[in-house]
Amino acid sequence: MFTQNTQLDIMRDSRVALSKIHEDQGKKVDLLEEAQRIQGQKDMGKGFYKPYDQISFESKIRVDMMYYDQLFQKLDEAIHPKIEGIMSALFTNVRQIYEFVNIQPEIYGKGINESIIDDSLEKAQRKLSKCIYETLDRYFYKLNEEQRREKYYDVSKELIANLIQEGMEPDTAVKFGIKTSVLENVLRGISFPFGAWSRVEYLSENIDYGRVFDQDKLVGLVESFEKKIHNLAKIIATCV
Amino acid sequence: MSEIVKQYRELQQIFHADARVERQVYQELSRFVSTAFSQSMASDEGYCFKFTLPMAGVLKLYKIIGIDQKDVYNAYKKDWGTGAMSNAMHSDPYYQILLLIIYYGLLEKKEHLHKNAMMCCLMKVWNGRKVRYIKYCDKKIMAYVVTHMVTRKHSVSKYDSPISLLHDYHVPRLTKKYGPEIKRNPIKLKRLFEQMYSRINQIFMFNPRRNMVTGKNEAQGGLLPLYMKAHKEGMSISSPSVKMGDEEPGFDQYSTVHIRDKITNKVTDYITMNPNPSYPNTLIKSYNQQFKVKEVTIKAILKSIHSNKYSELIYDLISVILSRTNVSDQIDICRADYGATVKKVIISSKNNPDTRKIQQLSNILLKKVFDDDLKDMDGKPLTKVYDKYSEVTRIQIRNVLVYGLIYNMRKIICRGKSGV
Numbered sequence: 001m002f003t004q005n006t007q008l009d010i011m012r013d014s015r016v017a018l019s020k021i022h023e024d025q026g027k028k029v030d031l032l033e034e035a036q037r038i039q040g041q042k043d044m045g046k047g048f049y050k051p052y053d054q055i056s057f058e059s060k061i062r063v064d065m066m067y068y069d070q071l072f073q074k075l076d077e078a079i080h081p082k083i084e085g086i087m088s089a090l091f092t093n094v095r096q097i098y099e100f101v102n103i104q105p106e107i108y109g110k111g112i113n114e115s116i117i118d119d120s121l122e123k124a125q126r127k128l129s130k131c132i133y134e135t136l137d138r139y140f141y142k143l144n145e146e147q148r149r150e151k152y153y154d155v156s157k158e159l160i161a162n163l164i165q166e167g168m169e170p171d172t173a174v175k176f177g178i179k180t181s182v183l184e185n186v187l188r189g190i191s192f193p194f195g196a197w198s199r200v201e202y203l204s205e206n207i208d209y210g211r212v213f214d215q216d217k218l219v220g221l222v223e224s225f226e227k228k229i230h231n232l233a234k235i236i237a238t239c240v
Numbered sequence: 241m242s243e244i245v246k247q248y249r250e251l252q253q254i255f256h257a258d259a260r261v262e263r264q265v266y267q268e269l270s271r272f273v274s275t276a277f278s279q280s281m282a283s284d285e286g287y288c289f290k291f292t293l294p295m296a297g298v299l300k301l302y303k304i305i306g307i308d309q310k311d312v313y314n315a316y317k318k319d320w321g322t323g324a325m326s327n328a329m330h331s332d333p334y335y336q337i338l339l340l341i342i343y344y345g346l347l348e349k350k351e352h353l354h355k356n357a358m359m360c361c362l363m364k365v366w367n368g369r370k371v372r373y374i375k376y377c378d379k380k381i382m383a384y385v386v387t388h389m390v391t392r393k394h395s396v397s398k399y400d401s402p403i404s405l406l407h408d409y410h411v412p413r414l415t416k417k418y419g420p421e422i423k424r425n426p427i428k429l430k431r432l433f434e435q436m437y438s439r440i441n442q443i444f445m446f447n448p449r450r451n452m453v454t455g456k457n458e459a460q461g462g463l464l465p466l467y468m469k470a471h472k473e474g475m476s477i478s479s480p481s482v483k484m485g486d487e488e489p490g491f492d493q494y495s496t497v498h499i500r501d502k503i504t505n506k507v508t509d510y511i512t513m514n515p516n517p518s519y520p521n522t523l524i525k526s527y528n529q530q531f532k533v534k535e536v537t538i539k540a541i542l543k544s545i546h547s548n549k550y551s552e553l554i555y556d557l558i559s560v561i562l563s564r565t566n567v568s569d570q571i572d573i574c575r576a577d578y579g580a581t582v583k584k585v586i587i588s589s590k591n592n593p594d595t596r597k598i599q600q601l602s603n604i605l606l607k608k609v610f611d612d613d614l615k616d617m618d619g620k621p622l623t624k625v626y627d628k629y630s631e632v633t634r635i636q637i638r639n640v641l642v643y644g645l646i647y648n649m650r651k652i653i654c655r656g657k658s659g660v
Contacts, residue, residue, distance in 0.1 A: 049631070049632045050632070051632045052632075055393055099532075102635060103632055115417065208628050209633070211617075211620075212537045212622065212625065213532050213633075213636075214528065214532055214534055217532070218532075
C-alpha cells in the first residue's frame with residue numbers, strides 16, 4: 001500500500017538508524033559521560049502536563065457531577081440539600097488546586113471524556129457505573145478480608161475508634177471505617193485522576209517548588225480537600 | 241437486508257478479488273487530500289480558503305471500482321427514503337461513493353480509506369457553506385475575525401486553516417462519535433453525513449434568532465455574524481509592520497514601526513536605568529493571588545529586571561509584546577481593555593510565532609535572573625532552579641514577568657494620559 005517514495009523514505013531512515021547502531025557499537029563509552037548524557041535527557045515529565053484552562057474544568061465538573069449522581073442514587077432525599085453545599089465547596093476547592101498547580105483538569109475513568117455529556121442519559125449512566133464498579137473492584141472486592149484490613153485498617157483506625165466509643169458494634173465500625181476509606185479513594189480519583197494527583201502530591205512536597213511558590217497554601221488547599229472527601233465518603237458509606 | 245449493506249458486500253468482493261483496485265482507490269483518495277494540503281499551504285486566504293474539489297476524480301472512482309452509479313443511488317434511495325433523496329446533497333453521487341467507502345473503511349478497519357473519504361466529503365461541505373454564507377470573503381477581515389473576535393472555545397481559534405480544522409478536528413471527532421454506531425447499523429451513515437453538514441454549518445452560524453425588527457432569522461454565533469460585524473466596523477488585519485513580503489511598506493506601516501520603536505526605547509530605558517523601582521503592595525499581592533508565586537519572589541524578580549545587563553532582552557521582549565498586541569499608538573497601551581488584550585493574545589494564546597518568541601525570551605531572561613540574582617527566604621541562591629521547573633510551572637513565573645513589564649510600560653507611557 002506504500003507509494004514508491006514512501007518506500008524509499010523508509011529505506012533511507014532504516015539505513016541511517018542501522019549505521020548509527022553500528023557506529024555506537026564500535027564506540028567506547030566513558031561512564032561519566034554516559035551518566036551526564038542520561039542526566040541531561042531526564043526531564044521528570046516536564047513537558048507532560050498542559051496548563052489549566054477553564055473550559056476543560058467546566059467539562060470536568062459536568063462529568064464529575066454525573067459520577068456523583070450515580071453515587072448519591074441511594075441517598076435519602078432529605079440529605080440532598082445538605083449535600084449540595086458540600087459539593088459546591090468541594091468543586092471550588094478542586095478548581096483552586098488545579099489552578100494552583102496550573103495543570104489541565106482531567107476526567108476520571110478509562111475511555112471517559114467530555115463527549116459523555118452528549119451521550120444519552122442511559123448510555124452515560126451505564127458507562128459511569130461500569131467505571132465505578134471497576135474501581136470498587138480494584139480497591140475492595142478483589143481483595144480478601146486480610147488484604148482489606150491490611151490496606152485500610154491503619155488509615156481508618158481513628159474513625160473506627162470514634163465509632164466504637166460512640167457505641168457502635170466493633171465489627172460494624174470496622175466495616176464502616178473500611179468502606180469510608182475505599183470511598184475516599186474513589187472520590188479522590190474522580191476529582192484528581194492518577195496523573196493529576198501525582199502532580200499535586202509532587203508539588204506539595206517538592207523542595208525547589210516551595211522555594212519559589214506558596215507551597216503552604218497548596219498544602220492547605222489539599223488538606224481541606226481531603227477533609228471534604230472524608231466527610232462526603234462517610235455520608236455515602238451510610239447508603240452503599 | 242439494507243441495500244447499502246448489499247453495496248458494501250459488492251465492494252468487499254471487488255476489493256478482495258483484486259487488491260489492486262482497493263490500492264488504486266486509496267491512492268486516488270490520498271492524492272485528493274494531499275493536493276488539498278499543498279493548495280492550502282500555498283494559499284494565504286486563511287479561513288476564506290475554498291478547496292479545488294476533485295469532482296471528476298471522485299466520480300471516476302465508480303469506474304475504477306466497477307460499480308454502477310445508479311445501483312448505488314438506488315441503494316441509498318431505498319435505505320434513506322425518497323424524501324431524503326429529494327435533497328441535492330443526499331442524492332449527489334460525489335457524496336454517495338465516498339460514504340460507501342467510509343462504510344467499507346469503518347467495517348474493515350481501514351482507517352486510511354475512511355478518513356481520506358471523509359475528508360473529501362468535508363471539503364465539499366466546507367465549500368458549500370462558505371459560499372452560501374460569505375460569498376465574497378475578504379481574507380483580511382477574516383484574519384481579524386479569527387485573531388481577535390472568535391472566542392477561545394470556537395474551533396477556528398485552535399487551527400490555522402480550514403484544512404487542518406477538518407483534518408485534525410472534525411475527521412477524528414466524527415469517526416470517534418459515529419464510527420461505532422455505523423458499524424452496528426448502516427442507517428447511521430445518514431446521521432454521519434448530516435452531522436458533517438451541521439458541524440461545518442455551525443462554524444459559520446449557530447443559534448439563529450428572529451430579529452424582531454426585520455422579521456428575519458439571524459445567527460447569534462459563528463463566523464458569519466462576526467465577519468459581518470468586522471466588515472461593518474471596517475476592521476481587518478493586514479499587519480504589514482510584522483509581515484515580511486516583497487511589497488514596499490507604505491507610510492502607515494513606517495509610522496507604526498516608528499511609534500513602536502519609540503515606546504520600546506522609552507520603556508527599556510525607564511526599566512533598565514532605574515535600579516530602585518517601587519511596586520505597590522496591592523500589585524504584588526494580586527500577582528501572588530493570580531500566579532501563586534511567593535510575594536517575596538515576585539518582588540525579587542521585578543526588582544532584578546531593573547538592570548542594564550538585561551537591556552537587550554527587555555528591549556526584544558517589549559518589542560514583541562507591542563507587535564503581538566498590535567499597538568500602533570501610545571494611547572493603545574493606555575486603554576482600559578489593554579490588559580484584557582494582553583490576556584487574550586499573550587497569556588492565553590499558545591501557538592503562534594510571537595507568543596513562542598515571548599516565551600523563549602522570557603525563559604532566557606528568567607533563567608539569568610534565577611541563576612544570578614535570586615535567593616530564597618533562607619538566603620540560598622536559586623541557581624539552576626528555573627531549569628528544574630516544568631513548562632506549566634514556568635508559565636506562572638513568566639506571567640509575573642510579562643505583567644511586570646506591562647505595568648512598567650503603562651506607568652511610563654500613560655502618565656498623565658486619560659483612559660488608563
